[in-house]
Amino acid sequence: MDHPTLIPFGPKSNCNLDVCPLEWTIFKYRPSMAASISFIALYSLLMCFHIxxxxxxxxxxxxxxxALxxxxxxxxxxGRIILYHNPFNFAGFMLQIVCIGSAPVFYTAAIYVTISMVVESLDVSLSRLPPKMYYxxxxxxxxxxxxxxxxxxVLSTTSSGQSTIAVPLSLAGLIFQVVITFIFSxxxxxxxxxxxxxxxxxSPSSVNTNNSNENGSSPAARDRPDLKRLKIFTGFMAAAILLILARCIYRVEELREGYTGKMMTNEPLFIALEGVLIVLAVSCLLVGNPGFVFIAPEKGLKATLRGNGQQTDGAGVETGSSSDASAEKVQV
Structure with a gap:
């Protein structure tokens, strides 16, 4: 790196593998093309399912x-594919650092709003916070x-990675995210x-069986949520939260050493603790979609949980009474 005309890192980088050794790069490896394409395909597929x-x-x-x-x-x-072709490409480096680093914020935002709905629809009195305070x-x-x-x-970009506060700022953001996610968990x-x-x-005896309908379900029973469906929903939601939390802890440890740390050069660890964990989290959110447990009886009214007396198909669509069958789905 003592050649006066070669700049290996930063917006003015003029290195490539023809003139500079791979050891001069931040990662000290060429990102796996197969892994990058696989993750792009998986996220594209998951996004289509979510949409x-x-x-x-x-x-x-x-x-x-x-989806965002x-x-x-x-x-x-x-960005990692760009780095495969030229590991010195600063735009590719910043694209993957910023985008992959900040993406989980959107997943947690979706989770926060959904959990506030769960609290509001189940029993507000049991919550430590008012529902709206969650999000x-x-x-x-x-x-x-x-x-x-x-x-x-941005500071890393504009300073060619020489800023003394860029990494601490990013690290502070990640640590704050870990703390907030843990408190929410x-x-x-x-x-x-x-x-x-x-x-x-x-007590099961609290249900008034004298008011049961022709399907054998009382109004009180229909008002209660389907516990099996609710447990599946909350289980997958909890799994998504824990996976995101584990990933954030890994990123904190990775960035704690700075861009020149050993963890930054360990691609298998990145694939496992960043790529795989977040793919699993986004997959869990397919079942964590509020539509899995919520319906809105009339347009514009507050969403309610699917009750025991409501018959649903495998996708959670109502097949019960005529009034239920015409219900709007949750608008969240």
Whole structure:
């Protein structure tokens, strides 16, 4: 790196593999073309599935957030393909650092709003926070984390990676994201434990069987959510949260060493703890879509959980009474 005319890193980089050794690059490896193409294909496929379910269940906010996250992932892995062709390409490096690094913020935003709906629809009295505070607080914190990461990325770009505060800013954003995600996970787990315990204590005799309908379900039974469906939904949602949290912890440790640290040069670790974990998280969110458990009885009214008395097909679409069959799906 003592050649005076060669610049290996930064917007003015003029290196390529013909004139500079691979060891001069940030990663010290050429990103796997097969892995990058595979992740682009997986995120494209997952995005199509999410968009389909979004239109089917009209879960607009959730779908837009997840789709934006998938777009960022696709752009990020496109950046890694650029780096495969030229590991010194600074635009490709920043594209993958910024896009792959910030994509999970969109997934957590979708989760926060959905969980606030769950709390509002099940039992607000069991929650430590009012439903709207879940997304008011945590989305705001996610935006702050995203700003820190973005500013750090911009400073790295404009300073050719020489800024002394770029990495600390990005690291602060990631650490803040880990803390916020962990706090949310604790609140979510606390609410689920309190809800299922309270539901378990409810006496079956409280249901008025004298008012049962012709299908054998009482109005009280129909008002209660389908617990099996709810447990599946919350289980996959919890799995997505934990996968994202694990990934964020890995990225904190990776960036803690800076762009020249050993973890930055370990591609198998990146593929496993960034690529695979987030693909699994986005896959879990297919079942974590609010349309899996929510319906809205009339257009414009508050979404409600699918009840025990409602018959659904495998995709969660109503096949019950005429009034239920004409219901609008959740508009979130």
């Amino acid at each position: 389909y379910l979004g239109f089917r269940w009209r879960s607009w906010w959730f779908t837009i957030c997840v 996250g998938c777009v960022e992932e696709i752009l990020g892995y496109a 008011a607080i945590f989305i705001s914190c996610d935006v702050i984390a995203l700003v820190f990461q973005a500013v750090g990325g 604790v609140l979510f787990a606390d609410y689920l434990i309190r809800y299922f315990r309270a539901h378990k204590r409810q």
